[in-house]
Amino acid sequence: xxxxxxxxxxxxxxxxxxxxxYGAFFFCLDLAAMILRGAxxxxxxxxxxxxxxxxxxxLWKRPAWLANWPVLGTLAVILLGVAGWLAIDDPKxxxxxxxxxxxxxxxxxxxxxxxxxxxxxxxxGKPAAHTVPDGKFHLKSSLxxxxxxxxxxxxxxxxxxxxxxAALAPAREWLAELDRFAELGDMPAPDFAxxxxxxxxxxxxxxxxxxxxxxxxxxxxxxxxxxxIRPALSVALKLERHGRSDLRMLLAARAVQNCVSAAxxxxxxxxxxxxxxxRLAQVAAQxxxxxxxxxVAWLPYTLSGDYILKHQVExxxxxxxxxxxxxxxxxxxxxxxxxxxxLPNRTANSMARFALAAEQQLSAPGxxxxxxxxxxxxxxxxxxxxxxxxxxxxxxxAVPNYERMGQRLEATEKSRLALLAALSKS
Numbered sequence: 001x002x003x004x005x006x007x008x009x010x011x012x013x014x015x016x017x018x019x020x021x022y023g024a025f026f027f028c029l030d031l032a033a034m035i036l037r038g039a040x041x042x043x044x045x046x047x048x049x050x051x052x053x054x055x056x057x058x059l060w061k062r063p064a065w066l067a068n069w070p071v072l073g074t075l076a077v078i079l080l081g082v083a084g085w086l087a088i089d090d091p092k093x094x095x096x097x098x099x100x101x102x103x104x105x106x107x108x109x110x111x112x113x114x115x116x117x118x119x120x121x122x123x124x125g126k127p128a129a130h131t132v133p134d135g136k137f138h139l140k141s142s143l144x145x146x147x148x149x150x151x152x153x154x155x156x157x158x159x160x161x162x163x164x165x166a167a168l169a170p171a172r173e174w175l176a177e178l179d180r181f182a183e184l185g186d187m188p189a190p191d192f193a194x195x196x197x198x199x200x201x202x203x204x205x206x207x208x209x210x211x212x213x214x215x216x217x218x219x220x221x222x223x224x225x226x227x228x229i230r231p232a233l234s235v236a237l238k239l240e241r242h243g244r245s246d247l248r249m250l251l252a253a254r255a256v257q258n259c260v261s262a263a264x265x266x267x268x269x270x271x272x273x274x275x276x277x278x279r280l281a282q283v284a285a286q287x288x289x290x291x292x293x294x295x296v297a298w299l300p301y302t303l304s305g306d307y308i309l310k311h312q313v314e315x316x317x318x319x320x321x322x323x324x325x326x327x328x329x330x331x332x333x334x335x336x337x338x339x340x341x342x343l344p345n346r347t348a349n350s351m352a353r354f355a356l357a358a359e360q361q362l363s364a365p366g367x368x369x370x371x372x373x374x375x376x377x378x379x380x381x382x383x384x385x386x387x388x389x390x391x392x393x394x395x396x397x398a399v400p401n402y403e404r405m406g407q408r409l410e411a412t413e414k415s416r417l418a419l420l421a422a423l424s425k426s
Contacts, residue, residue: 007067026052090345095352099302103244110185119174120198137164144261171205179231186244190306206255210262222270226280233259234283257412260419281423289413297359304398305348347391353377358402
């Protein structure tokens with residue numbers, strides 16, 4: 001009797017298929033652990049690499065114990081069970097929030113206002129309708145951090161600033177045009193490719209407006225200085241009220257803070273009439289701080305979540321852009337097997353929990369509830385589990401630095417409230 005008889009063809013084919021599937025599965029899992037990990041997954045990368053090597057060795061050696069149906073069946077069930085567990089997504093999206101709910105469009109002229117914000121932006125592959133020359137006026141001092149030093153610097157560079165102001169004539173006209181709108185709309189639907197306001201030009205014209213107001217204040221013209229600040233502050237608040245991207249929200253918050261700091265500088269260096277104070281106070285009061293926090297917390301979710309749910313393969317493809325040309329090819333096997341590594345519903349729900357935690361933290365900095373919610377969301381993102389590695393990697397890219405945003409928003413709101421208090425004094 002021959003105990004070492006060759007296994008049947010069917011058994012050999014089944015064994016080969018199992019071992020090839022085993023090797024491919026753990027190879028992709030190892031890639032996912034190395035490339036898509038949020039954090040703390042070095043152990044998984046090492047373990048899956050070891051299991052992949054074991055599979056290759058077994059395939060090469062073809063041991064006798066692998067040449068029977070019960071063993072092959074058991075291994076197949078285990079392998080399919082693990083793959084099935086990785087592929088099980090959350091049954092539904094728990095937070096079906098839309099962009100229109102988070103940031104409603106203006107009731108009037110939403111499209112026209114949005115179009116006006118794009119004067120200096122390339123739209124549809126066409127060059128921007130307006131341009132400004134590169135700036136040569138740069139300040140070393142910060143208005144918000146060292147206002148007195150800033151004041152000395154602008155006073156010493158009046159001629160250079162005059163040239164900057166002349167170069168910015170189209171941008172100053174743009175600022176006036178934006179202020180003619182009661183409100184300023186933003187992108188009509190979630191779209192990462194939607195054109196956005198040219199942040200460099202906007203920052204530059206707001207900065208120049210603050211310098212202009214500072215020089216007027218140093219010359220004793222407080223009312224004129226306030227009149228220079230008022231439209232810039234008005235536009236910044238309008239951009240913030242209906243912003244639909246974290247970029248625009250942060251751009252607006254920075255402009256608000258600079259305008260408020262400029263107004264405080266004016267109050268410290270020049271007399272300002274009650275009428276001018278009242279006009280600026282009327283503009284500065286038009287800010288819903290909790291509404292701003294709500295939009296800042298949820299906009300990344302409404303934009304990225306919508307994209308993730310509708311374009312899973314494209315979302316994973318976008319991860320390839322995070323790697324250089326020599327290593328981007330490693331993403332291809334993961335894209336082809338994305339249902340194992342990228343769970344769209346779970347990813348969207350995780351992002352929503354981040355948004356909930358961020359809103360709590362931004363609304364009440366330092367509060368225990370916000371801290372605990374943020375910690376729970378962060379633990380979920382950095383879990384050592386192999387579940388939804390691709391989704392967690394996308395979250396790590398899509399979720400902004402809420403801590404830095406919170407600091408910016410808190411500082412801006414404190415400055416604004418202090419300005420309103422100062423403006424109320426005679």
